[in-house]
Amino acid sequence: MFRTAIPLGRWAGVVVRAHWSVLVVLFLITDLLASAVLPQAAPGAESLWYWVTGGLTATGFLASLLLHELSHAAVARRHGVKVRRITLWILGGAAELEGEPPTPKADFLIAVAGPLASLLIGGTALGGAVLAAGALPPLPVGGLAWLGVSNLLLAVFNLLPGAPLDGGRILRAVIWWRRGDRARAGAIADRSGQVLGAVLAVAGLAQLLFLGQFTGLWLVLLGWFLIFAAQAEFAAGPLRERLAGLRVRDIMNSSPVIAPGWWTVDAFAEFAAGAGHERVFPVMSFDGVPLGIVSLGELIKLPADARHATRVVDVARKDQAVTVVGADAEVASLIDRGFPRSGRDLVLVTQAGGLAGVVGADDLAWAFELTALDHRPRIAGGRTSTFDHQSVT
Numbered sequence: 001m002f003r004t005a006i007p008l009g010r011w012a013g014v015v016v017r018a019h020w021s022v023l024v025v026l027f028l029i030t031d032l033l034a035s036a037v038l039p040q041a042a043p044g045a046e047s048l049w050y051w052v053t054g055g056l057t058a059t060g061f062l063a064s065l066l067l068h069e070l071s072h073a074a075v076a077r078r079h080g081v082k083v084r085r086i087t088l089w090i091l092g093g094a095a096e097l098e099g100e101p102p103t104p105k106a107d108f109l110i111a112v113a114g115p116l117a118s119l120l121i122g123g124t125a126l127g128g129a130v131l132a133a134g135a136l137p138p139l140p141v142g143g144l145a146w147l148g149v150s151n152l153l154l155a156v157f158n159l160l161p162g163a164p165l166d167g168g169r170i171l172r173a174v175i176w177w178r179r180g181d182r183a184r185a186g187a188i189a190d191r192s193g194q195v196l197g198a199v200l201a202v203a204g205l206a207q208l209l210f211l212g213q214f215t216g217l218w219l220v221l222l223g224w225f226l227i228f229a230a231q232a233e234f235a236a237g238p239l240r241e242r243l244a245g246l247r248v249r250d251i252m253n254s255s256p257v258i259a260p261g262w263w264t265v266d267a268f269a270e271f272a273a274g275a276g277h278e279r280v281f282p283v284m285s286f287d288g289v290p291l292g293i294v295s296l297g298e299l300i301k302l303p304a305d306a307r308h309a310t311r312v313v314d315v316a317r318k319d320q321a322v323t324v325v326g327a328d329a330e331v332a333s334l335i336d337r338g339f340p341r342s343g344r345d346l347v348l349v350t351q352a353g354g355l356a357g358v359v360g361a362d363d364l365a366w367a368f369e370l371t372a373l374d375h376r377p378r379i380a381g382g383r384t385s386t387f388d389h390q391s392v393t
């Protein structure tokens with residue numbers, strides 16, 4: 001869902017990105033403000049100024065959404081939970097954590113930080129609007145007041161008790177704290193999220209059909225997303241439990257076929273034809289530093305006459321487009337990072353700056369299926385077949 005997002009920058013090591021759908025939000029909010037909210041709050045101004053104030057206020061709203069997510073991220077880091085990245089998209093923001101909060105208290109504080117930030121921003125903006133009411137022209141005051149109210153609503157909405165909303169996380173933390181069972185608490189919060197999603201979707205549908213308000217469509221979308229996300233989390237719960245304690249080094253392939261980054265695409269394709277049945281490869285520098293990954297599918301996209309002149313590293317996926325984990329990371333943490341697609345993606349496993357191995361779709365499926373049979377994967381270093389092929393041919 002978030003694969004195609006535009007990076008906006010970094011904050012304390014956390015990548016901040018925006019999905020293209022944010023532009024839709026920006027436009028819808030600007031339109032709502034310029035054609036309905038602001039003309040009512042400050043009648044008689046020129047149309048241009050409604051649009052300018054609307055645009056600025058909408059941008060301010062997205063900025064406050066970002067602050068909400070950054071608050072989650074800051075508290076998560078304080079509790080030793082790494083934050084992979086923050087993505088803004090059509091239904092708000094998402095801070096992607098790597099791994100689970102260690103204690104119910106950490107779980108609670110990470111969850112509550114976002115709504116608290118929104119409450120603070122909302123209160124400040126609304127207070128500012130009240131104070132500035134006489135001193136400033138009504139147009140900026142109207143924008144500020146809307147920003148305040150929308151942030152307060154954002155806080156209240158996020159506190160609704162269903163996963164994956166912040167309120168659902170809080171519910172999970174409290175049940176976890178009371179009963180001492182993290183998995184059970186998570187399952188209850190997920191079920192609650194599904195019910196909440198259904199209620200929101202039905203309410204949105206009613207608003208759309210009976211009141212003819214198009215904002216109902218957004219509520220339907222949001223409800224549908226909640227049902228979907230809560231269901232996915234619920235389904236992943238038992239898997240997470242089964243994988244507990246299993247490390248990436250236990251399931252990785254420690255002798256993958258390597259793509260030398262400085263080779264030409266032609267030379268590498270010739271090599272790959274005799275190097276086993278792999279379709280995705282880790283790309284390495286001459287000094288043995290992992291640079292990224294490349295798939296045969298990506299090589300195909302290159303024009304045929306460019307293959308002899310293009311280096312593998314120039315077509316490789318690098319940086320944020322590649323998942324990199326340490327060999328000691330929990331396999332369960334890979335669940336949160338988007339499943340590698342067969343023949344297209346590969347997780348790079350690093351140790352002391354070098355490549356320790358790779359995890360592909362099949363390696364993960366192998367671990368999932370074995371643990372479902374109540375067996376622990378126990379081939380340290382993974383498959384060795386690729387090297388055998390190389391020596392035989």
Ligand SMILES: [Zn+2]
Nearest residue numbers: 114115158166
């Ligand atoms: Zn939040």
